Amino acid sequence: MLSRTGPAGSSAPRTYSRWASLVVLCAGTLMTVLDGNIVTVAMPAVQSDLGFSAASLAWVVNAYLIPFGGLLLLVGRLGDLLGRKRMFTAGLVVFTAASVLCGIADGQGTLIAARALQGVGGAMTSAVVLGMLVALFPEPREQGRAIAVFSAVGAAGGALGTFLGGALTQALDWHWIFLINLPIGVLALVAALRILTPDKGAGLDAGADYPGAVLVTGALMLTVYAIVGAGQRGLGGTLALGALALALFTGFTVRQARAARPLLRLRLFRSRTLTSANAVQILMIAGMYGFQYIGALYLQRVFGFSELLTGTAFLPAPVAIGALMLTLSARTVARFGPYRVLLGGLALITAGLALLGRAPTEGAYITDVLPALLLLSAGFAAAMPAVTGLAMSGARAEDAGLASGLFNTTQVVGGSLGLAVLTTVAASRTGRLTAAGEHVVAATADGYRLAFTVATAVAAAALILATALLRPRRALSDPANVNSLLPNGYTSPLNSGRKLS
Numbered sequence: 001m002l003s004r005t006g007p008a009g010s011s012a013p014r015t016y017s018r019w020a021s022l023v024v025l026c027a028g029t030l031m032t033v034l035d036g037n038i039v040t041v042a043m044p045a046v047q048s049d050l051g052f053s054a055a056s057l058a059w060v061v062n063a064y065l066i067p068f069g070g071l072l073l074l075v076g077r078l079g080d081l082l083g084r085k086r087m088f089t090a091g092l093v094v095f096t097a098a099s100v101l102c103g104i105a106d107g108q109g110t111l112i113a114a115r116a117l118q119g120v121g122g123a124m125t126s127a128v129v130l131g132m133l134v135a136l137f138p139e140p141r142e143q144g145r146a147i148a149v150f151s152a153v154g155a156a157g158g159a160l161g162t163f164l165g166g167a168l169t170q171a172l173d174w175h176w177i178f179l180i181n182l183p184i185g186v187l188a189l190v191a192a193l194r195i196l197t198p199d200k201g202a203g204l205d206a207g208a209d210y211p212g213a214v215l216v217t218g219a220l221m222l223t224v225y226a227i228v229g230a231g232q233r234g235l236g237g238t239l240a241l242g243a244l245a246l247a248l249f250t251g252f253t254v255r256q257a258r259a260a261r262p263l264l265r266l267r268l269f270r271s272r273t274l275t276s277a278n279a280v281q282i283l284m285i286a287g288m289y290g291f292q293y294i295g296a297l298y299l300q301r302v303f304g305f306s307e308l309l310t311g312t313a314f315l316p317a318p319v320a321i322g323a324l325m326l327t328l329s330a331r332t333v334a335r336f337g338p339y340r341v342l343l344g345g346l347a348l349i350t351a352g353l354a355l356l357g358r359a360p361t362e363g364a365y366i367t368d369v370l371p372a373l374l375l376l377s378a379g380f381a382a383a384m385p386a387v388t389g390l391a392m393s394g395a396r397a398e399d400a401g402l403a404s405g406l407f408n409t410t411q412v413v414g415g416s417l418g419l420a421v422l423t424t425v426a427a428s429r430t431g432r433l434t435a436a437g438e439h440v441v442a443a444t445a446d447g448y449r450l451a452f453t454v455a456t457a458v459a460a461a462a463l464i465l466a467t468a469l470l471r472p473r474r475a476l477s478d479p480a481n482v483n484s485l486l487p488n489g490y491t492s493p494l495n496s497g498r499k500l501s
Contacts, residue, residue: 018136020195022146025129026153027188028092031181032122033157034164035064035099040296041165041307042174049174050108061419062225063112067119069412070221072127074213076406079128085196088132089189091124096185103179126408132196134392144333144389151385152325160318166311212255212262219248220409224416274403276469277391278410283462284346284387285411286418287353287455288380293419294426294451295356295369302445303365313365317377324381338386339470345383346463350456352376357453361445390470418458426451 039046039060047057079087098121101114133150137143168176226241256262269275292314299305299313333341352375359368391407430447434440 017195017197018142019146021136021197022133022149024188024191024195025088025132026150027184027191028088028125029129029150030153030157031092031184031188032095032126033154034161035095035118035122035178035181038161038165038168038177038180039064040161040293041300041310042169042177044300045169045174045307046111050106050111052108059112060115063115064119064122065412065416066221066224067116068123068126069224069409069416070217071120071123072409072412073220073406074217075124076127076131076403076408079131083199084128084132084135085192085198087124087128088196089192091121091126092185092189092192093121095121095125096181096189097121099178099181099185103175103182105175123408130388130392130407131403135199141334144385147388147392148325148333148385151388152322152381154384157318160315163311163315163318166307166309170306170308212252212259215248215252215255219245219252222248223413273390273393273470274406276465277387278406280342280346280462280466280470281387281391281407282410282414282417283458283465284349284383285414286421287349287459287462288376288418289415290418290422290451290455291353291356291376294422294448295373298445298448299365299369302361302441302448313369314373316370317373320374320377321381324378325385328381332382333386333389337472338389339466339472341382342386342390342466342470343463345379345381345386346459346466348375348379349383350379350459350463352379353452353456353459357449357456359445359449359452361442387466418455422451422455425454 043057043060046052046060052060075087075091095118098114098117102111102118105111105114129150133146134143137146164180165177168174168180222241222245226238226245253266256266296310296314299310300307305313352372355372355375356369359372363369388407392403426444426447428447429450430440430443433443433446438446
């Protein structure tokens with residue numbers, strides 16, 4: 001066990017122990033993030049091998065997203081109650097076992113069921129990570145650096161997944177995009193058991209609201225299901241599911257307000273910073289996740305790239321994101337504050353998507369795609385650590401796991417929303433143009449350009465929302481606002497030890 005008692009009788013682990021724990025948390029996160037993107041490039045091969053139709057193929061993604069997004073809030077709270085290390089390691093076991101089942105799947109039903117189990121394991125692992133991170137690094141400067149490292153792994157891992165998906169599919173076959181998780185998962189599990197410090201948790205009696213758990217899990221699963229299947233279901237069916245999800249959310253809210261030991265303390269949403277940061281993240285991730293999916297298809301269907309070449313074309317993104325986050329992000333946030341850094345990052349994301357919306361049909365990767373990719377990478381490298389820090393700063397220590405689950409939930413909802421809207425927009429535009437007699441490649445390119453333009457509007461909306469809702473309060477009369485005027489890492493004696501909200 002690397003964790004040891006610090007000086008002066010402190011129970012806090014030494015610096016090297018905490019950073020070793022961060023490496024373990026990043027390894028578990030990397031595995032789930034890779035899996036979210038590694039499938040994208042391999043989808044045509046999966047379809048050909050297992051005989052999926054165009055409509056049923058979407059369930060290779062949807063079967064993962066629905067339990068993942070639906071369970072994040074619940075397992076985040078259970079992590080607070082049962083112990084976050086216990087939830088994290090159990091999630092690694094479930095996710096790794098499910099990955100093996102995906103890798104050996106020889107039929108559509110088997111693959112979809114295994115993907116759903118992967119979603120369960122991914123939720124268990126992801127929901128508690130940020131809560132563990134902020135507990136490991138309570139000091140603002142170190143927390144900023146830790147969040148930058150964690151965000152770099154998550155953001156770069158998403159783009160790296162596209163490369164690995166193409167490389168493994170072309171060099172071996174699609175089964176290996178899942179089997180690659182076995183060695184990663186085993187190593188991460190062994191390291192987690194040895195390095196992570198156990199935490200007891202508050203116990204189920206502190207918040208075991210089972211009716212509330214059923215309501216919120218059902219509501220979230222219905223929400224993700226309604227979004228990801230909107231293109232095939234139609235407007236009427238989607239609105240009906242949305243209304244049912246809203247009814248479940250309403251029932252859950254009423255239940256939490258009256259329960260003696262609520263699953264979700266509604267006071268969490270009194271934090272303007274936490275609530276606004278999650279709202280901004282939904283829009284930001286909607287634009288970025290939609291870009292990753294549509295961008296990969298754009299390179300294959302318009303530029304004619306192979307799976308490996310498509311993955312290679314995305315490689316500058318993880319390199320740029322990792323380099324910027326690890327070298328500049330924490331320092332930039334410390335100097336200018338998360339609010340200004342977030343606005344700068346969102347402006348760069350908006351500019352990058354706008355460039356893609358103007359790309360010519362017969363363009364070149366170097367001149368028409370790479371500049372936009374670098375702008376998006378720089379913007380995401382700035383915006384993601386900033387919005388993460390803002391979201392987690394609004395939670396109390398005992399709610400850190402719940403806040404982590406909420407943050408990850410809004411990521412999934414944003415990604416699902418962006419994917420559903422942008423793919424529907426692109427397919428609709430392409431279908432109309434091909435029906436009118438336009439060449440299929442030109443029609444496809446035009447559909448993708450429209451999707452990028454819509455993504456630009458979504459990113460711009462995130463920028464406007466962040467500008468309006470996340471501006472730091474400057475009133476010195478409120479002790480909770482005094483810290484915003486002090487250098488990073490200092491706390492006013494009027495508000496000693498309390499995080500801003």
